[in-house]
Amino acid sequence: MQPNTSLESIHRAWIKHLLFRRANLPLPPPSCADPAPPYRHSLIDEEIIQYYYRRIEPSRGGKPLSEIHERSRQLPGISRDKLQGDCEKCFGLCCVALPFAASADFAVNKDAGRPCSNLQADFRCGVHTDLRKLGFKGCTVYDCFGAGQMVSQVTYGGIDWRQAPATAKTMFEVFPIMKQLYELLWYLTESLTLQPAQSIHGEIRGLLDETLRLTRLRPESLLELEVAAHRAKVNELLLRTSELVREEARPKETRKPAQGRQKAIRRGVDLIGANLKGADLRAANLRGAYLIAANLKGADLRAADLIGADFRDADLSGANLTGSIYLTQAQLNAAKGDARTKLPPSLVRPAHWTA
Structure with a gap:
């Protein structure tokens, strides 16, 4: 097979190269379908990424730059329908990263970082339709607010923990942190829909933007994040929002x-x-x-x-x-x-x- 040396294929190969390097992964073996990057990392990396995701990928049904690149300065808002788990885009993180104990909610014990025995090669659950019947009620209750696909597809650029075992430990530690941030996004986006709290919507938007920026941090930065302090800031606004809403709705x-x-x-x-x-x-x-x-x-x-x-x-x-x-x-x-x-x-x- 002849190498594909079109401008688009070169851009695609270089993007793959950048994503692997950003995740501190060994580069994949070269493919005759993917030309080798023609130059070393330089200041034009950002221009290549922007060109690819703004010009080429959208026409192919891909994601715009703002959704995948943590350095984007113009952070888009986030709709509530994006704040729910999408298992098709996740690496089964809740089935691996989180521990559970034999109880009314789970049939067996499982340590954090150990894959559930029901997790399949495609990261799907092998007993999904029978979870409650088999004693895994807790699995049917859990919701990550969309953190799973964020960690899988954005933080780690679509490179899973089986492809790159060296990233597994950090990825599993990042996931519950991202889940907390996405839960805060759920509350903040709801707060902006509550008209009685309109007087503080500006403050809410500010914290929403700040939380969105935190979700785009690199793995090592997420692990150093003081989530409790950020939650406390958000909670203060949520309390004020709650008071305004309930005061107006309280029966006279x-x-x-x-x-x-x-x-x-x-x-x-x-x-x-x-x-x-x-x-x-x-x-x-x-x-x-x-x-x-x-x-x-x-x-x-x-x-x-x-x-x-x-x-x-x-x-x-x-x-x-x-x-x-x-x-x-x-x-x-x-x-x-x-x-x-x-x-x-x-x-x-x-x-x-x-x-």
Whole structure:
């Protein structure tokens, strides 16, 4: 086969060369289909990358530069539909990087960094359709907010831990850090949709842009990142947003029984197994509340702050969650519900819920 020496093929070969080197990987063996890079690394690398991803790759259905290159100064916004796991673009990171213990959520023990026995060569789960039946309920609950595909396709340039075993340890350490950043992106993007908090949208956008920049750091920089400090900054804004939203949504006239119930509702409250059937929980502060196995059938949770609330085995059948704030897909996945449960438009009804 004759080498392809067209300008496009040279650009493609050089991009591959750059991506491998940035990930500190040994270069792949040369292919007669890919011409060798015609020059060493130089200042024109950036121009080549920009030319390729802005001119050639978009016409081939590829990603624009701003999505894959961490040095891009113009950071685009991020839509909420991008903040959910896409297993087709991930290297099975949650199935390898994270540990789990034999319990009601997992059938066996697994150490961090060890691939799950159900992980296949294509990074898909071999028992995906039977996870709950086989005792792996925890797998069906987990959601990475899109961090998996970010680490796989952007941070490591599409080079997986099987191709490059030397990157495995660092990649597995980077993944949970990226997951935390993507969870913050979920909350910040939601905050920008909340009109009562419009007065602080400028501050929210600033932290959103800062968080986006952090997600584009190199692996070694991500490992040095003080995530807790950044979370604290974001949390301060989320608290202010929550107060503004709940204050505007709080019922002006509330029945006395509901008032008494609201007094018991507070941040981090223990409501494990509580009977809250039909409860008026509008604009309630349920941050970090323990709602494990609680009966929330028909409850009104509109405008309630649900960040960090533990909904494991809570029954949300017929409950109204429209307008609730900071609810995540993982929380819904951990709960029970039915076709009558009303959800925010950004979330989907879990497959295991009853009809």
